[in-house]
Amino acid sequence: MHPPAIAADGRLAPRRPLGQTGGMKRFESTDTYVATDDLRVAVNAAVRLRRPLLVKGEPGTGKTVLAHEIAQSLGAPLIEWTVKSTTRAAQGLYEYDAVARLRDGQLGDPRVNDIANYIRRGKLWEAFVHPTPPVLLIDEIDKADLEFPNDLLHELDRMEFHVYETGETVRAAERPIVVVTSNNEKDLPDAFLRRCFFHYIRFPDRDTMRAIVDVHFPGIQTLLVSRALDIFYQVREVQGLKKKPSTSELIDWLKLLLHEDMPLDILQSRDPAKAIPPLHGALLKNEQDVTLFERRAFMARRERG
Structure with a gap:
C-alpha cells in the first residue's frame, strides 16, 4: 500500500487517478503566440x-x-x-x-x-x-x-x-x-x-512568420514586412552560414527598422554589391557570418567591374 500523498500545506492530499484531466481546456494559440x-x-x-x-x-x-x-x-x-x-x-x-x-x-x-x-x-x-x-x-x-x-x-x-x-x-x-x-x-x-x-x-514558413509578425506588430505596413521577410529568408538560405537568424532575431530586426524609420527603397534594393542587410547586427551573430556576407558583396562588386 502506498503511503499518503503530501499536499502543499503539509496535510494529506486526496488521491486522484494519475492521468485524469477532468475538464481542462484545450491548448490554442494565444494573443502573443502563434501555434501551428x-x-x-x-x-x-x-x-x-x-x-x-x-x-x-x-x-x-x-x-x-x-x-x-x-x-x-x-x-x-x-x-x-x-x-x-x-x-x-x-x-x-x-x-x-x-x-x-x-x-x-x-x-x-x-x-x-x-x-x-x-x-x-x-x-x-x-x-x-x-x-x-x-x-x-x-x-x-x-x-x-x-x-x-x-x-x-x-x-x-x-x-x-x-x-x-x-x-x-x-x-x-x-x-x-x-x-x-x-x-x-x-x-x-x-x-x-x-x-x-x-x-x-519546424522553422516557420512565410505565412506562419507573417502571422507571428502581426502578433508582435499589429498594423505594421504590409510592404515593409514583405520585403523584410524576403531579406530574412534569403539570409537564412546563404550557404556556409554558421548561425541562421531565428524568429526572435527577425522580431528584433523589425523593431529596429521601425525605430530607425528605415526607407523602403533600402530594403527593396537587390544590389548584390550591398549584400549585407541594414542593421545586420540583429540578424548576424558572429564575425564569421559577417565576413561571409562581406566577401559575397566584394565578389559581386569585383564581377561587376
Missing part, C-alpha cells in the same frame, strides 16, 4: 496522455516560450527548471543542506532537532504538491550529463519519490503537465524517449 495546427495537436495529445512533451527545434523557434503559453492558455501555474551542465537530477527532487545543519548545531540553534528544516524542495517536489496541476518546464535537458534523463525516469513515471532523511514519500495527487525542451546537443536515452510525446517545431 501540428503543434496544437501535439500539446493536447501530451496533456491528454499526461506524458512529458519533448520539444525539439532550432534555437529561437519558441520551445521555451511554449511552456509559458501552455500555462497561460490552460490557466495553469508555471514552474521552471532551467538545466545547466552541472545540474543533477536529484536537485529537482530536493537537497539536504548538511553544512547548514552542522553550523547551526555548533551555534546551538534548536532548529537542528528537526532535519526537515534543512531539506530544500526542488522543482519536481514543487510541481508534485502544488494545489492545482502546474505546467513544469524542464528547459534544455540536453545540457546536463547523459545520465540526467535516465535518473528522472522513476519520478516522471510514478510521480513520486522518497525523502530518505525524513522518511516521507512525496507523491503527486495529479500529474503536472511536463514540457521538456532540447536543442539536440546530445542524444537522449531511448528509455526516456519512450516515455515522452515528441514534437519537432
Whole structure:
C-alpha cells in the first residue's frame, strides 16, 4: 500500500487517478503566440496522455516560450527548471543542506532537532504538491550529463519519490503537465524517449512568420514586412552560414527598422554589391557570418567591374 500523498500545506492530499484531466481546456494559440495546427495537436495529445512533451527545434523557434503559453492558455501555474551542465537530477527532487545543519548545531540553534528544516524542495517536489496541476518546464535537458534523463525516469513515471532523511514519500495527487525542451546537443536515452510525446517545431514558413509578425506588430505596413521577410529568408538560405537568424532575431530586426524609420527603397534594393542587410547586427551573430556576407558583396562588386 502506498503511503499518503503530501499536499502543499503539509496535510494529506486526496488521491486522484494519475492521468485524469477532468475538464481542462484545450491548448490554442494565444494573443502573443502563434501555434501551428501540428503543434496544437501535439500539446493536447501530451496533456491528454499526461506524458512529458519533448520539444525539439532550432534555437529561437519558441520551445521555451511554449511552456509559458501552455500555462497561460490552460490557466495553469508555471514552474521552471532551467538545466545547466552541472545540474543533477536529484536537485529537482530536493537537497539536504548538511553544512547548514552542522553550523547551526555548533551555534546551538534548536532548529537542528528537526532535519526537515534543512531539506530544500526542488522543482519536481514543487510541481508534485502544488494545489492545482502546474505546467513544469524542464528547459534544455540536453545540457546536463547523459545520465540526467535516465535518473528522472522513476519520478516522471510514478510521480513520486522518497525523502530518505525524513522518511516521507512525496507523491503527486495529479500529474503536472511536463514540457521538456532540447536543442539536440546530445542524444537522449531511448528509455526516456519512450516515455515522452515528441514534437519537432519546424522553422516557420512565410505565412506562419507573417502571422507571428502581426502578433508582435499589429498594423505594421504590409510592404515593409514583405520585403523584410524576403531579406530574412534569403539570409537564412546563404550557404556556409554558421548561425541562421531565428524568429526572435527577425522580431528584433523589425523593431529596429521601425525605430530607425528605415526607407523602403533600402530594403527593396537587390544590389548584390550591398549584400549585407541594414542593421545586420540583429540578424548576424558572429564575425564569421559577417565576413561571409562581406566577401559575397566584394565578389559581386569585383564581377561587376
